[in-house]
Amino acid sequence: xxxxxxxxxxxxxxxxxxxxxxxxxxxxxxxxxxxxxxxxxxxxxxxxxxxxxxxxxxxxxxxxxxxxxxxxxxxxxxxxxxxxxxxxxxxxxxxxxxxxxxxxxxxxxxxxxxxxxxxxxxxxxxxxxxxxxxxxxxxxxxxxxxxxxxxxxxxxxxxxxxxxxxxxxxxxxxxxxxxxxxxxxxxxxxxxxxxxxxxxxxxxxxxxxxxxxxxxxxxxxxxxxxxxxxxxxxxxxxxxxxxxxxxxxxxxxxxxxxxxxxxxxxxxxxxxxxxxxxxxxxxxxxxxxxxxxxxxxxx
Amino acid sequence: xxxxxxxxxxxxxxxxxxxxxxxxxxxxxxxxxxxxxxxxxxxxxxxxxxxxxxxxxxxxxxxxxxxxxxxxxxxxxxxxxxxxxxxxxxxxxxxxxxxxxxxxxxxxxxxxxxxxxxxxxxxxxxxxxxxxxxxxxxxxxxxxxxxxxxxxxxxxxxxxxxxxxxxxxxxxxxxxxxxxxxxxxxxxxxxxxxxxxxxxxxxxxxxxxxxxxxxxxxxxxxxxxxxxxxxxxxxxxxxxxxxxxxxxxxxxxxxxxxxxxxxxxxxxxxxxxxxxxxxxxxxxxxxxxxxxxxxxxxxxxxxxxxxxxxxxxx
Ligand SMILES: Cc1ncc(C[n+]2csc(CCOP(=O)(O)OP(=O)(O)O)c2C)c(N)n1
Ligand SMILES: [Mg+2]
Numbered sequence: 067x068x069x070x071x072x073x074x075x076x077x078x079x080x081x082x083x084x085x086x087x088x089x090x091x092x093x094x095x096x097x098x099x100x101x102x103x104x105x106x107x108x109x110x111x112x113x114x115x116x117x118x119x120x121x122x123x124x125x126x127x128x129x130x131x132x133x134x135x136x137x138x139x140x141x142x143x144x145x146x147x148x149x150x151x152x153x154x155x156x157x158x159x160x161x162x163x164x165x166x167x168x169x170x171x172x173x174x175x176x177x178x179x180x181x182x183x184x185x186x187x188x189x190x191x192x193x194x195x196x197x198x199x200x201x202x203x204x205x206x207x208x209x210x211x212x213x214x215x216x217x218x219x220x221x222x223x224x225x226x227x228x229x230x231x232x233x234x235x236x237x238x239x240x241x242x243x244x245x246x247x248x249x250x251x252x253x254x255x256x257x258x259x260x261x262x263x264x265x266x267x268x269x270x271x272x273x274x275x276x277x278x279x280x281x282x283x284x285x286x287x288x289x290x291x292x293x294x295x296x297x298x299x300x301x302x303x304x305x306x307x308x309x310x311x312x313x314x315x316x317x318x319x320x321x322x323x324x325x326x327x328x329x330x331x332x333x334x335x336x337x338x339x340x341x342x343x344x345x346x347x348x349x350x351x352x353x354x355x356x357x358x359x360x361x362x363x364x365x
Numbered sequence: 366x367x368x369x370x371x372x373x374x375x376x377x378x379x380x381x382x383x384x385x386x387x388x389x390x391x392x393x394x395x396x397x398x399x400x401x402x403x404x405x406x407x408x409x410x411x412x413x414x415x416x417x418x419x420x421x422x423x424x425x426x427x428x429x430x431x432x433x434x435x436x437x438x439x440x441x442x443x444x445x446x447x448x449x450x451x452x453x454x455x456x457x458x459x460x461x462x463x464x465x466x467x468x469x470x471x472x473x474x475x476x477x478x479x480x481x482x483x484x485x486x487x488x489x490x491x492x493x494x495x496x497x498x499x500x501x502x503x504x505x506x507x508x509x510x511x512x513x514x515x516x517x518x519x520x521x522x523x524x525x526x527x528x529x530x531x532x533x534x535x536x537x538x539x540x541x542x543x544x545x546x547x548x549x550x551x552x553x554x555x556x557x558x559x560x561x562x563x564x565x566x567x568x569x570x571x572x573x574x575x576x577x578x579x580x581x582x583x584x585x586x587x588x589x590x591x592x593x594x595x596x597x598x599x600x601x602x603x604x605x606x607x608x609x610x611x612x613x614x615x616x617x618x619x620x621x622x623x624x625x626x627x628x629x630x631x632x633x634x635x636x637x638x639x640x641x642x643x644x645x646x647x648x649x650x651x652x653x654x655x656x657x658x659x660x661x662x663x664x665x666x667x668x669x670x671x672x673x674x675x676x677x678x679x
Binding site (some may be wrong): 120121122123157163188189190191192194195196197199202209210211212213243244248255265275277283284341 | 393394397398399400404413416417418419422423445446450478479481482483484648649650651654655658667
């Protein structure tokens, strides 16, 4: 295992998620929806601050998936703060590796990384690489950055649970533009063929990729029908509604014999008025004035 | 030489120029048109521009089909995604039949910086140069980038042109004309030769200037046509200066250094030192920090020249 461990302590590990107690800077026991909304807001603030300090990075697609990741890390995933490599942990696989700031922010809020370390994003010798690198950061399952590869990786991870009679579950977060890649559909076909039901794909369906709107660059519709045709159980939710997300993850647990995809309808740049639905902020750094406005809006 | 200009902008502007002259020119991109600057062409000629979305393999297949039907397709993405992401599509559909596809990639090398290793292209030249029939050009500045694009459009066959992300110092005047397959003598010299490509050419010139103050007289060659490599210029450099240093923003294996060493080993064995990335992946960081860490500065070239000269005297 190449992951460096923050905590080598073997004392009673704190389990996180799955409704169990967790210890983190968020300091809640079983977080309420209100708690999680507060966490989501902090994640957004981290994202804006990190990217502006780094001077480069991808705000839009980090902001759109904040609630998805909050629901997962603070309620759905079974994981242990003291042991990021715990073999029984549920896996979160970030396929859209450019949303690395979001993953680092949530790992920090959970306590896997010191919050102060977020300021080192993209700097020389930081553990927080521009795109996720599993050799560098505790809690990062997959090296990513080239799009389209995470679902295949997730299948391999999910199949291992079956081979080892383990009951962990695997969650893979994909971008919608990312679904242009043929490999995503090769993986979609394979997951259904192998009847993998410990796998949930979440698509951050924010409608925008790099060059513009999905519908203008490469139309994905009818998106839900495609997944259905590939043999997946499809759930559609408002990707900023934590209750809908939690409900969807719960429903996915009961789906047997096939994988589940949650199509999360989101807004790219969510939470910052001038970034919302603005393709320019896919990979643009806000100016100092814009940062100020953004942080005020997220106060 | 202090003026910095964008190779990518030169590419976008040249495509528009070519598009006006030749209605058969078509341009493809894979959801990076705003970064590769093919969106200049897209604005002028929307009917001849195809954004294929994030699907590089499909894009290469489409380009091959267009070329087989008589079009002159320019296909662009980041160097890390082509030929890497679509190697077999490039190999079987473009290289093997020798189709007239122009693959122009941007963000080559580690000068992409902070995006990190997934976006740092250090293997692309080895991959593309391994394909028989491909012409490979690595321009040194924006003027040469424009020239490379024009040459590719005017010359039948598969081309790979690798551009970088940052603006780079101009090493050429506006009236420079690229002579395909010929190394460009940037500076004469007799004690050693620095052979460089891409943005390492300006570093090589800087190194040569510094070394001149120590009394070391370096020849500097720009090997912008990496393939077919100018063997005659390499053999002459080896024979006349007796020591060679290669400089590239790529892995040590499979790029310029390997090509030069192959020629000298066979025809004119002399000490050859390589300035390149040594069998490792880099990391996120600023371009200058990365070049320092991975040994790609003018100072590193100078040290390599001293070493090469020492070796020839043994
Ligand atoms: C294989 C590959 N091609 C191109 C890119 C460049 N790129 C980075 S992000 C992006 C757009 C991604 O859009 P989407 O998946 O919708 O992400 P989100 O909107 O969630 O940010 C592109 C084209 C890449 N990272 N990988
Ligand atoms: Mg999107």
